[in-house]
Amino acid sequence: MGNVPGMASVRTGLGPVHFVERGQGLPVVLLHANLHDHRDYGGVLDGLAEHFRVLAPDWPGHGASGPIPPGRTVGAGELADVLVDFTDRLDPGPAVLVGNSVGGFAAARLAITHPERVAGLVLVNSGGFTRRGPHVALGTRLLGRPGIYRRVSPFLVPRYMAPRTEEDRRITAETVARGSSGTGARTAAGLWRSFGHTSFDLRPLAARITAPTLVAFGRRDIVFTRGAGRQTRAAIPGARLRTFDTGHVVFASDPAGFLAEVLPFAEAAHRAARGAAA
Known part of the structure; x- marks a missing residue:
């Protein structure tokens, strides 16, 4: 894929990743969900960019980024590897990572494997920290079949989005x-x-997360429920939980409420990271 107006790109192990950059100062990286794109953050991007340098990529195979290379199967772990490449190439310094769904998994894994790159985490209806019962295994197996996903998604997506x-x-x-x-x-x-893979379960490694963490959960999401929010908070040392009356994409449903929580959190996380480095 060539140049995309208004976007820059970096090379990763899964091909070029296009991203939007706004604002100046300390970095905030915005990571979107499965089959979504960076535009999900449109309602909060300008508000964040008034205070920070904001980087909002599209995952490979999503939005403006190139297609997934032929023959490659891409899961959550591969997207987490892309985030490592993305931060390698841009080297923004310790960033506050805002991750929604699989974006939250990728952000949390970076905080575990490369803690020096993460000043703070905002996990929005994030995967990686919930108990894995038989119903979860069955659901991931079924939705892991393209034909079933194609038939189910017109019913599933509106239920988890709970659009308002x-x-x-x-x-x-x-x-x-x-x-x-x-x-x-x-x-x-x-x-x-x-x-459904064991590698998606970050709970055994969660104690390694030292970055301040804000867990933001939309209570109307049927996939990541309020119980998942509590489990995420319990798994990560010192994490704080804030629940919103929204679906899966909290920042699109309640941008003002989201910014009211995230702006002071990001500022405090960056202050703490600078103090630790001094």
């Missing part, structure tokens, strides 16, 4: 449309299959 704003409805419609294509269904199914 025009932006929610746009995100819902576009995510459903992507999942209706063969390429989109294969991409989504590959990620869903990976959610």
